[in-house]
Amino acid sequence: MRGISSGVYYRRIIAAGSGGSVIDCVFCRIIARQTAADIEYEDAHVMAFKDIYPKAPVHVLIVPKRHIASIAELSDDDAEVIGRCFLVARRLGETKGFADKGYRVSVNTGPEAGQVVYHVHFHFTAGRQRGHGA
Ligand code: AMP
Numbered sequence: 603m604r605g606i607s608s609g610v611y612y613r614r615i616i617a618a619g620s621g622g623s624v625i626d627c628v629f630c631r632i633i634a635r636q637t638a639a640d641i642e643y644e645d646a647h648v649m650a651f652k653d654i655y656p657k658a659p660v661h662v663l664i665v666p667k668r669h670i671a672s673i674a675e676l677s678d679d680d681a682e683v684i685g686r687c688f689l690v691a692r693r694l695g696e697t698k699g700f701a702d703k704g705y706r707v708s709v710n711t712g713p714e715a716g717q718v719v720y721h722v723h724f725h726f727t728a729g730r731q732r733g734h735g736a
């Protein structure tokens with residue numbers, strides 16, 4: 603169980619990015635329906651919505667509803683929801699017609715990888731040929 607007393611939740615707020623926190627996390631606001639987004643999928647644990655600045659013809663972000671700042675902040679408790687994110691990626695691949703053609707699922711972690719939003723998100727991109735890398 604997470605709580606202030608465990609120190610884990612507190613550490614995550616402190617580590618939620620450059621000046622960020624759960625309270626002002628843009629993806630938490632989307633999940634809470636306080637900020638508009640083009641939602642592609644939602645269940646009790648995961649939400650997927652279109653990237654506001656798409657870098658590919660299809661660009662959807664898959665996020666756990668629970669605030670987790672980055673891959674670097676994952677704990678054993680997060681294993682199930684991270685697995686669920688990949689199942690949503692599979693579903694998007696199927697519903698959008700890319701199951702056979704292929705798609706990419708990628709995660710930026712930390713400043714040198716270009717992580718800008720410190721709420722774990724999986725970039726689902728599809729619709730054009732791309733090489734390895736970002
Ligand atoms: P990253 O660089 O991996 O942290 O990616 C953050 C992504 O979030 C970028 O591709 C942004 O275009 C996207 N983004 C930021 N704000 C929003 C928003 N309000 N709605 C949808 N996508 C967003």
Ligand code: ZN
Pocket residue numbers: 624627628629630631668669670720721
């Ligand atoms: Zn968040």
